[in-house]
Amino acid sequence: MASFEMFGFGPDGWGSALLLGALMTVVLTIAALAVGAVFGALVAAAKLSRLRILRVIGDLYTTVFRGVPELLVIYLFYFGGSTLVSTIGQWFGADGFIGVPPFLIGALAVGMISGSYQAEVYRAAVLAVSRGELEAARAIGMSTFVAARRILLPQVIRFALPGIGNVWQMSLKDSALISVTGLAELMRTSQVAAGSTHQYFGFFIAGGVLYLVMTGISNRIFGKAEAVVGRSFKRNFARN
Numbered sequence: 176m177a178s179f180e181m182f183g184f185g186p187d188g189w190g191s192a193l194l195l196g197a198l199m200t201v202v203l204t205i206a207a208l209a210v211g212a213v214f215g216a217l218v219a220a221a222k223l224s225r226l227r228i229l230r231v232i233g234d235l236y237t238t239v240f241r242g243v244p245e246l247l248v249i250y251l252f253y254f255g256g257s258t259l260v261s262t263i264g265q266w267f268g269a270d271g272f273i274g275v276p277p278f279l280i281g282a283l284a285v286g287m288i289s290g291s292y293q294a295e296v297y298r299a300a301v302l303a304v305s306r307g308e309l310e311a312a313r314a315i316g317m318s319t320f321v322a323a324r325r326i327l328l329p330q331v332i333r334f335a336l337p338g339i340g341n342v343w344q345m346s347l348k349d350s351a352l353i354s355v356t357g358l359a360e361l362m363r364t365s366q367v368a369a370g371s372t373h374q375y376f377g378f379f380i381a382g383g384v385l386y387l388v389m390t391g392i393s394n395r396i397f398g399k400a401e402a403v404v405g406r407s408f409k410r411n412f413a414r415n
Contacts, residue, residue: 181372182381189368189378196364197385203281203360204347210286211342215293222298233294240291245284246352252284253277253356281353281360289346296338300331333404340397344390351386361385 184190214236221233240248256275264273304327312322354363365382369375 181368181374181377189364189372192359192364192368193361193378193381193385196359196361196382197389199358199360200347200350200362201389203278203285203350203353203358204343206278206282207285207289207346207350208339208343210282211289211293211346214287214290215297218290218294219297219301222294223301237291237294240288245288245349246355248288249281249284249352249355253280256280277353277356277358280356281350281358285346285349285353288349289342292342292345293339296335296342297331299338300334301327303334304330336397336401336404340393340401343393343397347389347393348386 180187182188182190182193218233218236221229222237224230224233253275257273260275261269261271261273308326309322312326317325350360351362353360354366357363359367361382365378369378372378
């Protein structure tokens with residue numbers, strides 16, 4: 176098969192499959208980032224808490240998910256989750272092994288890994304906000320909710336956005352590990368295409384190029400978002 180036909184969009188080409196795999200990678204990363212944002216915010220709040228038990232729990236979470244290899248976390252979630260579901264199914268009369276959806280496990284596993292890094296990003300962003308501004312808000316009678324919405328949250332977003340961009344890039348690459356569960360994301364699709372055509376070098380290069388394209392587009396998006404947030408913050412600061 177000619178190279179053009181292999182990478183094309185015809186009936187014998189793999190172009191459409193590779194693009195769909197890239198789309199699945201982006202969707203999975205978005206879901207993982209959303210999951211990580213929830214866990215990251217909760218863990219950051221725990222690590223900033225005055226209660227020692229909450230700080231210990233937060234430190235334990237970040238230590239475990241940043242210290243254990245990502246692939247091991249995915250294996251534990253996938254096979255451990257399938258074992259748990261199968262056991263519960265047997266209680267209700269089901270027979271055999273019950274697998275869990277690879278996308279769900281991928282989003283949860285990568286999301287919780289992402290959350291351990293997002294927690295540190297959020298914590299650092301909160302600590303970067305001037306304490307004097309929050310004290311001034313309380314002094315003029317501003318409620319905690321209003322102060323958080325008008326003073327704390329906008330600055331946390333501004334300080335955290337560059338770090339979140341880095342976490343996004345990390346999660347985008349970590350999504351390739353979900354290929355071990357059989358999910359047809361970009362890495363898995365590249366493996367299948369390479370195995371079917373025996374053109375391993377060509378398809379893995381094509382997969383790498385698509386990852387670089389996604390990375391480049393992501394950099395541009397986060398760069399523009401940082402510029403917009405920075406301009407908005409300067410306008411609000413000047414107005415005040």
